[in-house]
């Protein structure tokens with residue numbers, strides 16, 4: 001096999017924005033991707049036809065290609081896959097247009113798995129991609145709804161037009177003006193029952209989803225863990 | 240109107256109908272097999288249903304009533320006229336439903352944005368919600384395109400992977416919940432499509448001459464695509480029939496454009512932390528193309544992310560002198576308007592960004608008077624004469 005730097009499909013090494021790691025470490029990370037139970041359903045080799053690139057929104061605006069991902073995974077190219085986990089995967093829009101692949105591949109799904117491995121291992125690309133994103137994770141994991149009316153603040157969405165300001169200024173009243181009984185909330189999308197929230201916390205704790213946060217944002221992990229464990233303790237639920 | 244390349248291609252195609260012997264495998268068989276093996280329960284579609292056809296010919300039952308509304312965080316939070324219109328239409332049609340607080344978001348927006356979750360957690364969230372619906376006896380109706388897409392993925396994984404079933408079952412046991420999958424995963428746009436005649440029968444506003452472009456949601460018809468509704472009478476059966484089938488039934492003129500299959504540019508993480516991409520894609524690949532090729536009065540779509548992206552991306556593009564400026568809404572809001580819903584009290588258009596007022600005028604709606612009515616109802620709330628605006632206040 002040629003040295004990684006001679007591989008014409010690789011982006012040039014000296015512009016890479018990440019530190020290289022020993023080959024064994026790359027192999028370990030890539031093995032985690034291949035070991036995901038979904039992987040076998042998502043990749044059946046690759047015709048290299050490029051149909052996935054033609055339909056891919058991210059390929060139009062970034063130096064990004066689902067075909068490169070599918071090919072690298074198909075060839076088990078450990079160096080290239082590691083590079084893609086550091087540089088490419090966060091550019092994907094997760095639209096799954098690439099499911100039009102004539103080979104039955106799901107390049108977007110392969111990317112989902114690569115992202116999960118990047119998060120689980122606290123890779124620098126994951127930490128970087130999730131900077132500025134922690135309030136969303138906090139919202140979804142702690143309240144049960146991902147976006148809330150009070151997120152509509154003009155300083156957060158200055159490019160969305162003056163209506164954002166109108167909404168934020170009139171928020172409480174405009175929420176009371178909504179006929180559905182569950183919609184009068186401002187800090188969650190709808191009113192989520194207490195019992196429901198506790199069940200959600202148990203899911204995050206039991207499935208290891210909360211542990212994943214520790215790898216990318218320790219501070220956020222601590223806050224979430226405290227919120228959840230306190231609440232479960234109040235309910236007398238032992239784990 | 241010039242003929243677009245898409246129209247030329249479609250004009251050459253014949254009506255396409257799939258005969259029963261040419262149907263693909265049907266997931267229902269695996270589902271019922273697992274039920275027989277005692278692995279899970281299947282919540283049956285209530286008796287009152289409409290049968291529609293899907294992409295590969297497998298029939299799909301769409302329940303008419305007794306629905307458990309699986310809400311969307313992006314709709315309820317940022318486009319509340321979307322969910323309000325769905326409820327309003329059901330009430331207007333006289334079909335009962337349940338709007339639960341025992342429901343969490345599907346959490347898939349976060350998952351596709353940040354990957355800070357895993358297969359088991361995502362499946363457990365989905366099945367917890369399905370169990371909550373089952374316990375009430377109402378059948379789940381999914382509001383969000385991404386929830387719908389993700390839940391179809393979860394169903395496929397649950398059917399295929401016994402280890403995942405074991406993992407999820409253990410979690411559900413801890414919660415004291417049964418392991419249930421619904422017989423069909425139904426999106427609200429399928430409901431509106433299936434009931435389009437009932438909806439049209441209550442139409443009070445004339446939509447003749449209203450030019451519409453449709454943006455179909457990727458997670459609706461690309462992700463586990465076999466569930467999506469295809470109808471030989473809509474686009475000759477070559478594209479999903481939802482949204483278009485309803486808009487046409489309401490008398491609007493649905494116009495084609497060449498980037499119909501493109502995504503909107505939402506990107507899950509991009510809409511929140513990398514909006515330069517979202518904005519560029521939404522305006523350059525969708526709105527500008529629609530304007531140039533079809534010049535619509537309104538863009539209709541059927542998913543939370545698509546409404547948000549296509550609507551909110553136009554403001555900044557307008558400042559750059561781009562050929563944008565067309566209102567965006569869900570077909571639920573459009574249908575509610577057709578049935579006489581209030582543009583602000585029900586459709587909540589003041590939460591939208593692109594200018595919708597010329598559209599309302601074309602529909603024969605005096606938006607100034609309507610806004611004054613809305614302000615009056617808000618003033619009543621401010622004076623604490625009333626705690627909330629109620630369904631009665633909006634005629635249902």
Ligand code: SF4
Nearest residue numbers: 056092093096098108
């Ligand atoms: S899922 Fe990702 S790779 Fe696939 S088409 Fe969408 S943006 Fe491209």
Ligand code: SF4
Nearest residue numbers: 046047049050052101
């Ligand atoms: S569409 Fe499929 S076969 Fe073609 S290049 Fe992409 S992944 Fe490979």
